[in-house]
Structure formats: C-alpha cells, structure tokens
Amino acid sequence: MLRQLHKYPGIIAAALVVFLALSGVILSVLPAIQRAGVPPVPAGGVDVATLAGKVAANFPGLEHISRTPSGKIVAFYYKNDQPMAALVDPATGKEVAPYDRSSFEQWMKSLHRSLFLGDKGRITAAIGAAAMLILALSGLQMTARRMGGWRKLLSRSRGTRMQRLHVDLARFAVLGLTLSSVTGIYITLATFGVISDGMASPPIFPTSVDGGPTMPVDHVEALRKIDISQLRELIFPYPGDPTDVYTLATATGDGYIDQATGKMLSWQEHGFSQRLYETIYMLHTGKGLWWLGLLLGLASLTVPMMAWTGIVMWWKARKARPRIKANHGAQVADTVILVGSEGGSTWGFARTLHDALTKAGHKVHTAPMNSLKPGYRKARNMFILAATYGNGEAPRSGRNFLTRLEAFNGKPDFKVAVLGFGDRQFPQFCQFARDVDATLAERGWDRLVEVDFIDRQSTQEFNRWGRNVARALDEDIVLEHVPVIPRTHVLTLISRNDYGAEVQAPTSILRFAIPRASLLARITGRAMPKFEAGDLVGIIPPGSNVPRYYSLASSAKDGMLEICVKKHPGGHCSGYLHELKPGDTIQAFVRPNPDFRPARGKAPVILIGAGTGIGPLAGFIRGNSKARPMHLYFGGRDPKSDFLYRTELEKWLEEKRLARLNTAFSRVAERSYVQDRIRQDAEALRELIANGAQILVCGGRDMANGVMEAFEQVLAPTGMEPATLKAQGRYAEDVY
Amino acid sequence: MKNRFGKLALTTAIAASMLPALAAARPVTLTTTLKNYGGGGAYLVLYVTDAKGVYQGTLWMAGTHGKFYRYLKQWFRATRGNLAEVNGITGASVGSGRSFSIKLDLSDALFDAGYKLHIDAAAENFRESPSDVVVPLTKAGAGKPVRGRAFVKSFTYSM
Numbered sequence: 001m002l003r004q005l006h007k008y009p010g011i012i013a014a015a016l017v018v019f020l021a022l023s024g025v026i027l028s029v030l031p032a033i034q035r036a037g038v039p040p041v042p043a044g045g046v047d048v049a050t051l052a053g054k055v056a057a058n059f060p061g062l063e064h065i066s067r068t069p070s071g072k073i074v075a076f077y078y079k080n081d082q083p084m085a086a087l088v089d090p091a092t093g094k095e096v097a098p099y100d101r102s103s104f105e106q107w108m109k110s111l112h113r114s115l116f117l118g119d120k121g122r123i124t125a126a127i128g129a130a131a132m133l134i135l136a137l138s139g140l141q142m143t144a145r146r147m148g149g150w151r152k153l154l155s156r157s158r159g160t161r162m163q164r165l166h167v168d169l170a171r172f173a174v175l176g177l178t179l180s181s182v183t184g185i186y187i188t189l190a191t192f193g194v195i196s197d198g199m200a201s202p203p204i205f206p207t208s209v210d211g212g213p214t215m216p217v218d219h220v221e222a223l224r225k226i227d228i229s230q231l232r233e234l235i236f237p238y239p240g241d242p243t244d245v246y247t248l249a250t251a252t253g254d255g256y257i258d259q260a261t262g263k264m265l266s267w268q269e270h271g272f273s274q275r276l277y278e279t280i281y282m283l284h285t286g287k288g289l290w291w292l293g294l295l296l297g298l299a300s301l302t303v304p305m306m307a308w309t310g311i312v313m314w315w316k317a318r319k320a321r322p323r324i325k326a327n328h329g330a331q332v333a334d335t336v337i338l339v340g341s342e343g344g345s346t347w348g349f350a351r352t353l354h355d356a357l358t359k360a361g362h363k364v365h366t367a368p369m370n371s372l373k374p375g376y377r378k379a380r381n382m383f384i385l386a387a388t389y390g391n392g393e394a395p396r397s398g399r400n401f402l403t404r405l406e407a408f409n410g411k412p413d414f415k416v417a418v419l420g421f422g423d424r425q426f427p428q429f430c431q432f433a434r435d436v437d438a439t440l441a442e443r444g445w446d447r448l449v450e451v452d453f454i455d456r457q458s459t460q461e462f463n464r465w466g467r468n469v470a471r472a473l474d475e476d477i478v479l480e481h482v483p484v485i486p487r488t489h490v491l492t493l494i495s496r497n498d499y500g501a502e503v504q505a506p507t508s509i510l511r512f513a514i515p516r517a518s519l520l521a522r523i524t525g526r527a528m529p530k531f532e533a534g535d536l537v538g539i540i541p542p543g544s545n546v547p548r549y550y551s552l553a554s555s556a557k558d559g560m561l562e563i564c565v566k567k568h569p570g571g572h573c574s575g576y577l578h579e580l581k582p583g584d585t586i587q588a589f590v591r592p593n594p595d596f597r598p599a600r601g602k603a604p605v606i607l608i609g610a611g612t613g614i615g616p617l618a619g620f621i622r623g624n625s626k627a628r629p630m631h632l633y634f635g636g637r638d639p640k641s642d643f644l645y646r647t648e649l650e651k652w653l654e655e656k657r658l659a660r661l662n663t664a665f666s667r668v669a670e671r672s673y674v675q676d677r678i679r680q681d682a683e684a685l686r687e688l689i690a691n692g693a694q695i696l697v698c699g700g701r702d703m704a705n706g707v708m709e710a711f712e713q714v715l716a717p718t719g720m721e722p723a724t725l726k727a728q729g730r731y732a733e734d735v736y
Numbered sequence: 737m738k739n740r741f742g743k744l745a746l747t748t749a750i751a752a753s754m755l756p757a758l759a760a761a762r763p764v765t766l767t768t769t770l771k772n773y774g775g776g777g778a779y780l781v782l783y784v785t786d787a788k789g790v791y792q793g794t795l796w797m798a799g800t801h802g803k804f805y806r807y808l809k810q811w812f813r814a815t816r817g818n819l820a821e822v823n824g825i826t827g828a829s830v831g832s833g834r835s836f837s838i839k840l841d842l843s844d845a846l847f848d849a850g851y852k853l854h855i856d857a858a859a860e861n862f863r864e865s866p867s868d869v870v871v872p873l874t875k876a877g878a879g880k881p882v883r884g885r886a887f888v889k890s891f892t893y894s895m
Contacts, residue, residue, distance in 0.1 A: 076863045083886040103774035110776050202806045
C-alpha cells in the first residue's frame with residue numbers, strides 16, 4: 001500500500017513535480033538577491049508621517065508608498081499622467097533609482113503557480129503539490145521501514161548507488177519539500193476561498209468624512225505613531241475627491257484616515273486567519289525570510305534527481321521481477337505466495353507455483369515477502385518461498401519480513417508452507433527459511449506441509465515438493481519447473497593468466513571483452529548492464545540450465561570483464577572455463593551485489609582475500625584512482641606459483657592505489673595464513689577501524705570464519721565485535 | 737450577446753429604459769486594451785455613475801476571485817463589495833498587454849444624459865487604480881478611444 005502510494009504519484013506526477021520544483025528553485029533565490037541595494041533606514045527609525053511627508057515633497061502626483069518584504073520603500077506616482085515608480089531613500093525621501101518591477105519574477109511566479117493557465121493551472125499546480133506531499137510522507141515512512149525503524153532513520157543508507165542516492169537526497173530534502181507542498185496547497189486553497197485568508201472583508205469604509213481641506217501628510221497624527229518597519233502600504237486619497245481617505249496597511253492591521261483631520265476613522269487588526277495566511281505565505285516564498293527561501297530552493301533542487309532515480313529504480317525492479325500472469329490482489333486471493341529472493345531465481349519457482357495453482361482454479365496473489373500484509377481476508381493457504389543470503393541471512397526481498405510479521409493481526413485462518421532455497425555446501429543451508437518457519441510455528445500458524453528445502457535450484461526436488469503440496473490440498477496440481485535464465489550476453493575471451501598448477505590449485509584470471517551495444521539496444525535495455533567490481537557474473541556452461549556465479553574483478557569502466565576461477569576437481573563450470581582459449585565465447589549475465597563493495601567516502605578499506613577471493617578486491621584496488629588508503633591481506637599457497645595479480649599489485653602500490661600489501665603463504669617454510677597476519681597487525685588494524693575503516697572479506701567459508709575469529713580477538717580490547725561492524729555495513733563478506 | 741438587467745435596471749430612474757422590451761436599446765461593444773505593465777492578470781470592473789458620481793450599476797467584472805475585489809477601490813466603496821452586483825457578469829482577469837471585448841444591450845437613455853462609465857483596475861503587486869478610465873457616455877463619443885491612467889491603454893465603446 002505504502003509502496004503504491006509512493007510509486008503511482010511518483011510516476012504520474014513526476015514531470016509536474018519536477019517542473020514545480022525547478023520553477024520554485026529559481027524563485028527561491030530572488031528574496032536573497034532582492035536584499036541587495038536596499039537603502040538603509042536612519043538609526044532610530046522613521047515614522048510613516050515623516051517619511052510620507054518627505055516622499056510627497058519629492059514626488060508631486062504621489063499615489064501610494066509601499067514597503068516590499070525585503071525592506072525597499074517604493075513611491076508610486078503620476079508624472080504627466082504617466083504611472084511611474086521609484087525606489088526611495090527613507091532618510092531623504094529622494095529617488096535612489098527608478099523602480100523596475102522584475103517582469104521576470106512576475107512571469108516566473110505566474111508560471112510556477114498557474115502554468116499560465118489561470119484557475120485550471122492553479123488547480124494543476126496544487127495537485128502537483130499534493131503529489132509532492134504524498135511522495136514526501138510515504139517516502140519518509142518507507143525509508144524508516146527500510147532502515148528498521150524511525151530511530152534508525154538517519155543511519156547509513158544501503159543498496160545500489162541509485163537507491164542510496166535516492167534515499168540520501170530524500171532525507172536531506174524531505175522537511176523542505178513537505179513545508180513547500182503544505183504551504184503551497186494552503187495558499188491555493190486560500191486563493192479559491194476554501195480557507196479564509198482573512199482579507200475578504202477590509203475595514204468598514206467610513207460613512208462620513210470631515211470634508212475639509214487636505215492636511216499635509218507629515219502632520220497626520222495617525223501616521224506619526226507608526227514606524228517605517230511596520231508599514232506595508234499607504235495609499236493617498238484620490239486627487240480632487242474630498243470624500244476619499246488615506247488607506248493604510250501595516251504589519252498588524254488596516255485602516256482609513258481622514259485626509260482633513262488626520263484622525264484614524266476606522267481600524268481593523270489582522271485576524272488570526274490573516275496572520276496565519278501571511279506566515280504561510282512567507283514560509284512558502286521566503287519573502288521576508290530570505291535564508292529559508294534559499295534552503296527551500298536547495299531542497300527543491302533535489303527533486304529532478306529523485307524523480308530520475310525513482311523512475312529508474314521502479315523500471316529496473318519491474319524488469320527484474322518475472323511477469324506474473326493473473327496476479328490477484330492480496331485481499332481477494334485464496335492463495336498467497338510470498339517470495340524472498342536475492343537475485344531473482346526464486347521468483348521463477350514462484351511463477352511455476354503460481355501458474356499451477358491458477359490452472360487448478362485458484363485466485364493467487366504473489367508478492368515479495370517484504371510486502372506481507374497485516375492480514376489476508378480470503379486466503380486459505382500461504383506459500384513462502386525463501387532463499388538465504390550469505391551466512392544464513394534474509395535475502396533482499398525478505399529482509400523486512402520478520403519485522404512486518406510483528407504487525408500481523410493475530411493467528412491466521414489459513415495454513416502456511418515454507419520452502420527454502422539454498423546450497424547444501426553452506427553450513428547455514430536454508431537458515432532464513434528455517435528461521436521463518438520456526439517464528440511462524442511460535443506464533444501458532446498451522447502448517448500445510450512441513451518446511452522443505454531445495455538444494456541448488458533442483459527442479460526435481462521442487463517438483464517433488466509440489467506433489468506433497470498437491471496431496472495436502474487434495475488437488476490435482478503438477479509443478480513442472482523450467483528455470484528462467486536472465487537474458488544472457490555473448491562474451492569473448494581476450495586473455496588468460498594461469499597460476500597455481502604447481503601447488504595443485506590451477507587458477508586462471510580470465511578477461512572477456514564487453515560486447516558492444518547499439519544505441520537501440522541500450523535504449524531498450526537489451527545491452528549488457530553496467531557493472532562494478534564485486535558484482536556477480538552468472539555463467540551457464542553448455543548443457544546446463546543452472547548458472548554458476550563468479551565475483552567480478554573489474555568494473556565496466558575498465559572496459560573488460562575479469563574473473564578469477566580456480567579449477568575444482570569434477571567442477572562442471574570451472575572445468576569448462578579452464579578449457580577456454582582466447583577467442584572462445586561464453587553465455588553470461590550480470591547480477592548486482594551492492595552490499596559487497598567499498599562504501600563511499602575516504603575512510604580506509606581493509607581487504608582480505610585468499611585464493612580466487614582476491615578477484616573483486618583487485619577490482620576495488622584497480623578502481624581506487626583517488627588513492628584512498630586500501631590495505632590488502634592476501635593468502636595463497638606458494639608465492640612462486642599462485643601469487644595472483646602479483647605484477648599488478650606491485651604497480652598499484654607504486655600508483656598509491658594500494659597503501660599496503662600483506663601476504664601469507666601456506667606451502668612455504670614459514671607457513672602462515674591471513675588470519676595470522678591479522679593477529680600480528682592487531683594494533684594497526686584497531687587504529688584503522690577506529691578511523692572508520694570498512695572490512696571486506698572474500699574467499700572460502702573456512703577462511704572467512706577464521707578471519708572473523710581473528711577480528712574478534714583483534715577487536716576484543718576495544719569492546720567492539722565484528723557483528724556490530726556488520727550491522728553498520730562496515731564488515732562485509734563474499735563467501736563461496 | 738449579453739442582456740443587462742440586474743440592479744442597474746431595477747433601482748434607478750433609467751430602469752425602465754434599460755429593459756430592451758420597454759425602450760429602445762442598442763448593442764454596444766466595449767473594448768478595453770491593457771498596457772504592457774508586465775504583471776499578472778489585472779482585475780477590471782466597468783460600472784456606471786451619474787453626473788454627480790453616484791454609483792448606478794455594474795456592466796462587467798473581469799476577475800473571478802471575490803476576495804480581490806477590495807482592490808477595485810471606488811467600486812468596492814460604492815457597492816460595499818456586494819457580490820450580487822456582479823452575479824452573472826463576471827469573466828476572467830485580463831493579462832498584461834491583452835484586450836477584451838464585451839457586447840451588451842444598453843438603453844439609449846444612458847447616452848447624452850450625464851452618465852459616466854468608470855473602470856477601476858488593479859493587479860497583484862502593482863498599484864490600485866480606481867477610475868483608471870472615466871468617460872462620459874455620449875453618442876458622439878462612440879468609437880473614440882480613451883486612454884486610462886495606469887493600466888488601460890485604450891478603451892472604446894462603439895455602437
């Protein structure tokens with residue numbers, strides 16, 4: 001619901017909101033500019049009678065005097081029947097310069113609030129402001145939810161660069177944008193008379209006036225008591241009309257003054273609604289509060305960027321998720337499928353299940369686990385298909401599931417079946433699915449079938465689970481999963497460097513050319529997407545339909561795609577890759593892995609990798625053109641044989657892309673492992689971490705666990721733990 | 737074409753003569769062109785006073801938001817801002833440098849009898865200009881453009 005509330009106004013009103021924001025930005029700087037060239041008021045102030053007397057003496061045909069919010073005193077007068085205006089010096093009443101009202105400002109203002117379309121334009125602009133408000137509020141709530149609560153609203157943003165940019169800009173601008181949109185809506189409502197601005201009824205015009213000869217304005221007693229800073233406008237009586245009066249407007253009220261006696265005939269203080277309106281007008285325009293104007297302008301300046309990043313993210317998410325046919329709403333569906341997926345393969349299984357249940361006559365609702373609703377009115381069964389990320393953690397589309405479960409209304413009437421997806425090689429196989437199942441059991445949810453697990457996307461296991469489900473439902477449901485593989489690209493091997501054959505660890509650094517994409521392919525999104533070092537490439541060996549993933553050792557900017565592959569005994573894909581010769585081609589696709597890369601900023605980075613784990617780390621160092629301190633710990637078997645990237649690392653040290661290189665080798669006389677080096681460097685590492693360093697670990701599971709233990713020891717004296725750093729996003733692992 | 741009834745027709749001595757059915761009335765085109773003063777749309781009100789300057793009735797109000805009528809000063813003073821005065825004879829405000837025309841049936845008795853047509857004008861952030869135009873209604877004056885003080889570049893009534 002919240003997402004919808006953010007998404008639709010965002011897409012539909014994007015152009016309008018961007019237009020309002022940009023025109024607002026231009027208007028926002030004007031109050032600050034207009035402060036320049038305001039003639040100073042003499043010390044001790046000037047009363048309005050004295051001012052008016054001096055101005056009247058200098059300007060025969062004076063019609064009215066007004067004071068702008070920036071403090072300029074302007075005389076409006078007629079000269080030879082021509083309307084004129086002059087900026088005057090409040091000390092002397094003399095002209096400083098002709099007053100030329102900025103027609104640019106008028107034009108811009110009219111464009112901003114009505115698009116030159118009169119009342120229809122005003123309504124359109126107000127709708128834009130309302131869309132902005134909905135976006136600001138729903139976005140704020142979404143951010144709080146994403147960050148894990150309102151208290152963590154300002155913690156470090158995560159995700160892809162686009163997502164971080166969107167969230168960071170939004171957090172900076174949300175207050176300003178909320179203020180601008182609320183005040184804008186208020187002003188429009190007041191213009192249409194829906195809300196009173198207190199200005200519809202001026203003071204009662206006096207029924208009778210003295211009618212005697214006009215008194216010189218500097219003698220007018222009613223004006224003597226008013227300081228210039230309070231003046232808004234003083235309108236002189238119409239020439240030759242003895243029944244007319246002085247019309248006075250000040251910061252606090254309006255009144256009429258007899259031109260013969262100088263007495264106030266009627267006076268009306270500004271009411272509450274007028275004071276409120278004027279405050280809101282000031283908050284919206286920055287007129288009289290120039291610095292706020294600049295801040296609001298700065299906030300509005302983020303809107304085009306947010307619109308762009310927001311739409312791109314929406315489009316990417318839309319493309320990444322497989323199209324689910326006949327997806328029913330959450331509250332009308334009898335069957336709910338929730339998907340927790342990191343890369344997207346679990347969605348393929350969900351679709352197979354969705355289609356099979358739909359074919360059996362069910363109304364099925366399929367959605368990410370993160371969009372768990374507080375209740376499902378018509379549901380009779382729920383299926384939760386959950387992958388596991390990293391070391392037993394929740395995958396991206398399931399990260400908020402357990403938090404949202406807290407808000408679920410009681411114990412549901414429907415039954416639930418949890419299916420985990422994972423890889424049995426990992427010690428925490430399907431841990432997230434197990435956690436979800438256990439939590440649901442604790443909350444008393446009834447199971448349709450026991451929790452089950454699928455190893456490495458096995459279609460056989462999935463189809464077997466389908467038979468169990470069909471039996472439990474007593475329905476004729478057949479799951480026949482055909483894995484959906486993302487659009488692949490043809491990559492040509494340019495070069496390979498071979499290492500490690502002598503130490504029984506044949507390892508190759510493979511470089512592929514990035515296929516050139518036509519402009520059309522780029523526009524239609526068929527080109528190979530941009531990638532960063534640390535992202536993953538999925539490679540499908542011939543005769544297989546299950547991709548294998550490798551960490552990328554280069555970014556798209558480097559102009560090639562590089563991976564580091566060790567040949568595993570009996571490994572289907574690694575064996576295939578090791579047979580490749582320059583000129584051979586592979587089928588591959590790229591998958592983002594935004595949580596494993598150096599965070600923005602200048603803080604030091606500690607890189608730890610063993611064997612092929614150095615791949616993405618080498619990519620980070622290669623891209624470190626700003627010479628931010630990067631410390632690498634590399635573990636191999638024998639420097640003579642498997643010192644991967646040796647020549648490059650030496651070059652990078654010279655170029656300051658790499659600050660320090662530590663190596664540990666296990667098949668030499670003084671055998672050691674990276675863990676040992678970490679313990680030896682404890683003091684230096686503590687200092688780096690105290691300075692905000694981020695730790696990135698890549699390699700095998702055992703090595704990663706060893707490194708984690710070593711850091712527990714290193715950090716023990718500081719009272720910190722790797723787990724705390726992990727929660728802050730300062731300790732990340734890419735483990736295989 | 738718009739027929740003018742309303743208050744002007746009912747309250748004054750010339751009432752009967754303004755009703756087309758009862759007296760000779762003729763279609764009159766009122767054309768107002770504004771100066772290029774560079775601001776947003778101006779509010780204009782066209783109204784008639786007698787020889788002594790006493791308000792008789794309104795012919796047209798250009799500007800739809802009633803809360804701004806207070807800035808049409810003399811008209812507002814005469815009518816006390818009574819919105820019934822302009823009920824049904826209201827149109828859009830007039831942009832800087834633009835012109836607008838209205839065609840009304842006006843009684844013959846309004847002409848050459850000392851009546852004057854006034855235009856009060858005002859625009860946001862600009863001056864208020866009561867009686868920007870004051871022109872006696874005479875048959876001889878028809879078709880002759882008149883210049884206003886602050887806003888009106890030319891005003892013509894033609895029969």
